[in-house]
Amino acid sequence: MKRFLSFVATVLLFAGCQHPGTEPGDTEMDTYISDLMSKMTTQEKIGQLNLVTPGGGILTGSVVSTDVEQKIKTGQVGGIFGVYGPEKTRQAQRLAVEESRLGIPMIFGSDVIHGYKTTFPLPIGLSCTWDMELIKQTASVAAKEATADGIFWNFSPMVDVSRDPRWGRISEGAGEDPFLGSEIAKAMVEGYQQKDLRDPTTMLATVKHFALYGAPEAGRDYNTVDMSHLRMFNDYFPPYKAAIEAGVGSVMTSFNDVDGVPASGNKWLLTTILRDMWGFDGFVVSDYTSVNEMIAHGLGDLQQVSAMALKAGLDMDMVGEGFLTTLTQSLEEGMVSEEDINKACRRILEAKYKLGLFQDPYLYFNADRPATDILTPVHRQLARQAAARSMVLLKNDEQLLPLKKSGTVALVGPLVDSRNNMLGTWAPTGEARYAVTVLEGFNNVLGDQVKILHAKGANICNDPDFAKKINVFGPKIFIDERSPEAMLKEAISLARRADVIIAVVGEATEMSGESSSRTDISLPMSQKKLLRELEKTGRPLVVVNMSGRPMAIGEEVELADALLQMWHAGIEGGNALADVLFGDYNPSGKLTATFPVNVGQVPIYYSIRNTGRPQGSDEFQKFKSNYLDAPNSPLFPFGYGLSYTSFEYKDLILDKPTLTNLDEIKVSVSVTNSGDYDGEEVVQLYVRDMVASITPPMRLLKGFNKVFIPKGDTKEVTFTIRAQDLAFYHPDLSFYAEPGEFKVFVGGNSNASLSASFTLE
Ligand code: BGC
Secondary structure, three states, X not given: OOOOOHHHHHHHHOOOOOOOOOOOOOHHHHHHHHHHHHHOOHHHHHHHOEEEOOOOOOOOOOOOOOOHHHHHHOOOOOEEEOOOXXXXXXXXXXXXXXXXXXXXXXXXXXXXXXXXXXXXXXHHHHXXXXXXXXXXXXXXXXXXXXXXXXXXXXXXXXOOOOOOOOOHHHHHOOOOOHHHHHHHHHHHHHHHHOOOOOOOOXXXXXXXXXXOOOOOHHHOOOOXXXXXXXXXXXXXXXXXXXXXXXXXXXXXXOOOEEOOEEHHHOHHHHHHHHHHHOOOOOEEEOOOOOOOHHXXXXXXXXXXXXXXXXXXXXXXXXXXXXXXXXXXXXXXXOOOOHHHHHHHHHHHHHHHHHOOOOOOOOOOOOOOHHHHHOOOHHHHHHHHHHHHHHOEEEEEHHHOOOOOOOOEEEEEOOOOOOHHHOOOOOOOOOOHHHOOOHHHHHHHHHOOOOEEEEEOOXXXXXXXXXXXXXXXXXXXXXXXXXXXXXXXXXXXXXXXXXXXXXXXXXXXXXXXXXXXXXXXXXXXXXXXXXXXXXXXXXXXXXXXXXXXXXXXXXXXXXXXXXXXXXXXXXXXXXHXXXXXXXOOOOXXXXXXXXXXXXXHHOOOOOOOEXXXXXXXXXXXXXXXXXXXXXXXXXXXXXXXXXOXXXXXXXXXXXXXXXXOOOOEEEEEEEXXXXXXXXXXXXXXXXXXXXXXXXXXXXXXXXXXXXXXXXXXXXXXEEEEEEHHHHOEEOOOOOEEOOOEEEEEEEEOOOOOOEEEEEEEX
């Protein structure tokens, strides 16, 4: 039996959290709010729990709030979302402040997922930068722009771990890994909230979707989640917890159930874990009508589910108005108490206090700011850098890339000149008209140095019924009037005249995102055919895949000489792509979600546990854990990504052979840039617990460091491992590391082979 390091458990489980700008037990705030609440009627308190949207923007449900103006004036609204611009938001706030009985200001929210107007790459793309400083900067730029437009409460970051690329919202998160996901969660919360929530360029963040939204059965959005507590605590909870430790102001529930109880009414999640274990002291908001949806889940009528949600620890009801319309009656009938309502109301008022709204309800409505703070050249420059850094080079045979800025290029594919598909999904505040297309980016970067021949070559897909589903928020799949054969013919004849072909293929933006799950994650047949024909021309073929999810693109990898995963790269995507392909930026992105060989391998992730019948190689072996028709190995593993240069790892050194719970081990490695270009490498550290009381993962990411190394140079990269970094949750939810042998692996992806061992005493 191993000794326990349970001190770690105590420290980490009960680490409380505090919002920037307030002290724990802020008596001034408490007094102010107690005084205010003593003047409020029960109806007015319930009004604070109501979040409305008057519509007009992109709505993710079928319900829109009605009579919003009247409700504000009568104290029935605590917050509002989907209203933009300092004039409009000021007008709405004026109704609350000057026309409602107590003049309590409202909180103004929105989904600012990957930038406000300056749209950055999709979060999954941004995560591939592994650059926390950059990610933080994008969040602070988003906050600056959103607050300039009157929005100071953000429904971001989305930190749902996902190992299932069928699920469309994998695009909105940071991929499959809890360690990396936690670092990103923290960077984003810090970027949005900064140090002082009263600073009118910062916004209150919301970590979502609590919890486990990224693991729906069969990858189908909103579907049932059923998972062991071990997996929840070790693999899926850490990023939410990290956001809470970083002081996130609010938490949004998820649509799915957890252990059979929908998250919005799940007391174990919202009270036991969130508040009692993690010490969260902000407020919890439901997802869009998720309280009402508990009726369909089979939990009772609106009154029952609303009472259940409030008692579980939900504070604010988004759009559905179950709280507004049933809590008074539930109070009379004893289903909820005044205390339940008071608790929720106080938490919402506290957030308003921390935002400085009681000092100045119009703090965020400055009509001069949009002109100076939104879409500035500096912001766009950051978007271009972020986009270039998010792209992942997956193949580069015979150093085809970077291309020379000379000769003739055939730029082919349905996403070459497709402004509507540049921003990526869930960019409701972005505007496609500001986006730089691939074709424009090439012209900007290359001028007349390179002759560009352009043809569409294929539709994103040829199926009008499919296109209709994708085009709900405007045209994303445009089916050409020309026949597929005519388009193909044109593309092939151009390709034959070029020195190199660049084919930009992939998904339309709405092929990923909310309610965009797919059972087939390969390239649509129209585009496959295009690539097959292009390959036959014998010209060097560069394939660029624009998508919101990892895709099963094995055939495309075979057809291409070079392949770049571009994601949906945002407003500067076109410029950034040209920067990368023509060598102005040497790619440094690394995958944060495994690319499967086919959909049958899903769910797929690197941190697997060994079975009792592990398969030694990818060779099929009877009675081993493997498939008859596919290997176990993915197409591309987590952490993978090439550079135009090459990196060599050697001299992995541990500064001591044993670790105790009082000290730390330093792991160092030499990384040499042995190629012909300056470049950056994400040096990754994985650890394997060799023997444990529960089946340990084969390796777990425990550190990373992105370093710039000029060609020919060597850098020593050092990591620190402490006992608490090796801790994990046990079946009784205690959290500690178990003594014994550990192996470390260091390298440029999750298959890193350079290794060394140490013992934890
Ligand atoms: C999404 C949330 C989003 C909310 C408000 C929901 O459909 O799941 O992520 O914040 O809509 O727009």
